[in-house]
Amino acid sequence: MFVLANFLAALAQILDVLLWAYMWIVVARALISWVNADPHNPIVRFLYAATEPVLYRIRRALPLHAGGIDFSPIIVFVALIFLQRFVVRSLYDLAQSIRFMG
Numbered sequence: 001m002f003v004l005a006n007f008l009a010a011l012a013q014i015l016d017v018l019l020w021a022y023m024w025i026v027v028a029r030a031l032i033s034w035v036n037a038d039p040h041n042p043i044v045r046f047l048y049a050a051t052e053p054v055l056y057r058i059r060r061a062l063p064l065h066a067g068g069i070d071f072s073p074i075i076v077f078v079a080l081i082f083l084q085r086f087v088v089r090s091l092y093d094l095a096q097s098i099r100f101m102g
Contacts, residue, residue, distance in 0.1 A: 005099040012091035016084060023080045025050050030073040051076075 029051040037044045051073075058072040 005095045008095035012088050016088045019084050
């Protein structure tokens with residue numbers, strides 16, 4: 001059982017790191033949108049390619065534009081925090097409970 005517990009703990013840690021990395025990518029994308037960045041810059045293209053599929057779905061589902069401000073990065077940011085607090089924490093707790101049972 002300890003193998004399953006270690007697997008779940010490792011999965012939770014990897015998921016936590018990936019969510020944090022994506023959170024920073026969303027923050028960078030929001031900051032880039034405030035300036036007139038070169039759209040041919042590879043970093044700018046990466047930020048748009050990594051975030052646009054998620055942000056587009058949020059914009060399509062909830063058209064939250066007020067005064068030219070796009071609130072979709074905030075919604076994605078809150079969703080990522082929820083995933084970190086709920087899913088990752090649940091995986092850690094499940095791994096701990098399996099470890100104590102076995």
